[in-house]
Amino acid sequence: MANTPSTKPETSTSPARLADDTAQGKTTIASSVVQKVAGIAAREISGVHALGGGVSRAFGALRERIPGAGTSATSGVTVEVGEKQAAIDLDIVVEYGAGIVDLARAVRRNVITSVERITGLEVIEVNIAVNDIHLPDEDGEGAEESNPSRVE
Amino acid sequence: MTVAEVAERIEAVLLAHPSVVRLGAGYASYLPGRRVVGVRVEERVGVAVVLRPGRPIPEVVDELRAAVAEHAGGRPVDVEVADLEEP
Numbered sequence: 001m002a003n004t005p006s007t008k009p010e011t012s013t014s015p016a017r018l019a020d021d022t023a024q025g026k027t028t029i030a031s032s033v034v035q036k037v038a039g040i041a042a043r044e045i046s047g048v049h050a051l052g053g054g055v056s057r058a059f060g061a062l063r064e065r066i067p068g069a070g071t072s073a074t075s076g077v078t079v080e081v082g083e084k085q086a087a088i089d090l091d092i093v094v095e096y097g098a099g100i101v102d103l104a105r106a107v108r109r110n111v112i113t114s115v116e117r118i119t120g121l122e123v124i125e126v127n128i129a130v131n132d133i134h135l136p137d138e139d140g141e142g143a144e145e146s147n148p149s150r151v152e
Numbered sequence: 153m154t155v156a157e158v159a160e161r162i163e164a165v166l167l168a169h170p171s172v173v174r175l176g177a178g179y180a181s182y183l184p185g186r187r188v189v190g191v192r193v194e195e196r197v198g199v200a201v202v203l204r205p206g207r208p209i210p211e212v213v214d215e216l217r218a219a220v221a222e223h224a225g226g227r228p229v230d231v232e233v234a235d236l237e238e239p
Contacts, residue, residue, distance in 0.1 A: 023228060024217060024221065024228055024229060025196065025197070025217060025228035025229035025230040025231065026228075026230050026231075027210070027213050027217075027230070027231050027232075027233075028230070028231075028232045028233070029209060029232075029233045030232070030233060030234050030235060032234075032235050032236075033203075033209070033233050033234075033235060033236050036205070036235075036236045036238075037205065037236065040205065117208055118205070118206075118207075118208050118209055119208075119209050119210075120208065120209060120210040
């Protein structure tokens with residue numbers, strides 16, 4: 001173990017420390033880990049209402065009860081993970097009012113930063129599909145406020 | 153040290169690490185009377201862990217590998233990050 005530091009250069013430009021098969025052993029990161037990191041990073045951006053397409057959102061409640069079918073944290077996130085690189089596809093629902101081009105750019109930047117920092121994989125692409133736009137009163141939120149009693 | 157002792161010590165050092173939530177399924181050491189899930193001790197040592205999100209995974213894995221290697225008797229230590237805990 002004495003030679004561990006010398007065999008692992010800690011340069012930020014080499015994310016290829018993953019899956020390195022050294023004499024000390026190899027490291028593997030499951031794709032669900034990358035999915036969760038990407039999902040959390042995408043949701044952090046204000047203006048992202050939810051992740052997932054219409055179908056995955058509709059079945060989200062059901063999917064959470066099926067073992068191995070993924071959870072809400074991974075809904076709408078598809079990843080392909082190789083030994084050193086990852087490609088990420090996101091299905092997002094945006095808030096009404098958000099500039100979609102700027103929002104997508106911010107989501108992409110945050111996802112790349114988080115996945116590269118946390119997993120050490122190089123993210124080669126983040127494809128973003130905006131599936132829907134969320135209107136403020138769509139879920140009945142604010143229904144009471146929008147129909148206040150007009151008389152006292 | 154028998155394989156059973158090695159597996160149990162490795163389990164203990166992994167669970168003592170603050171970033172490890174639990175050991176992952178996938179494989180286990182089958183010992184007399186119990187089994188240690190997520191630890192495999194053969195010609196190589198394999199461990200599967202579920203981590204708390206937050207810290208860079210390569211850093212955590214290096215710490216885990218170093219901690220496990222003290223008990224691994226010179227065997228290479230393969231670390232699999234099976235999942236992250238839901239935030």
